[in-house]
Amino acid sequence: MNHNFDSLSKEIKKLEFGKDIIKKALSDVEVKDVNRLEFELGDEVTTYSILESNGNETTVIISTENCSDLGRKSREYLAGLDAEIIDNGGIPMDLKKTYIIFLSKNDPFNQGRSKYVFRPRSDEDKSIVLPWGPVIVVMTYDELKKN
Numbered sequence: 001m002n003h004n005f006d007s008l009s010k011e012i013k014k015l016e017f018g019k020d021i022i023k024k025a026l027s028d029v030e031v032k033d034v035n036r037l038e039f040e041l042g043d044e045v046t047t048y049s050i051l052e053s054n055g056n057e058t059t060v061i062i063s064t065e066n067c068s069d070l071g072r073k074s075r076e077y078l079a080g081l082d083a084e085i086i087d088n089g090g091i092p093m094d095l096k097k098t099y100i101i102f103l104s105k106n107d108p109f110n111q112g113r114s115k116y117v118f119r120p121r122s123d124e125d126k127s128i129v130l131p132w133g134p135v136i137v138v139m140t141y142d143e144l145k146k147n
Contacts, residue, residue: 029058029099061101063077067104074134103141105140115138115139
């Protein structure tokens with residue numbers, strides 16, 4: 001990948017680059033097809049729709065915004081998706097499973113990891129995952145550069 005972190009906000013808008021990020025960040029998801037969505041949630045944010053091999057359609061948000069407040073940013077992005085659905089005559093419950101990928105210059109948690117995945121799971125039984133909750137992936141620039 002021939003880019004630097006500061007140019008990522010422009011690069012993530014390119015379909016092929018977006019596909020590469022999605023495949024790296026969502027390595028446990030079998031992606032059949034990827035399309036860039038037309039609406040924007042900010043200058044440093046791009047939205048995609050993916051079709052998984054199991055037929056599920058999923059929304060993916062890729063952000064290069066500062067990772068200092070993942071909770072607030074995630075809620076802001078989900079609210080933007082809800083607004084887009086309403087503007088197009090749908091209801092917010094039409095929002096499908098959503099992945100939010102934050103690209104970070106450094107490890108925001110200082111744990112020495114290059115990738116973190118957060119899912120809405122039951123504390124009592126980790127195998128129970130809410131199907132509508134967002135999956136948040138934080139991936140460092142170093143992880144992104146790996147081939």
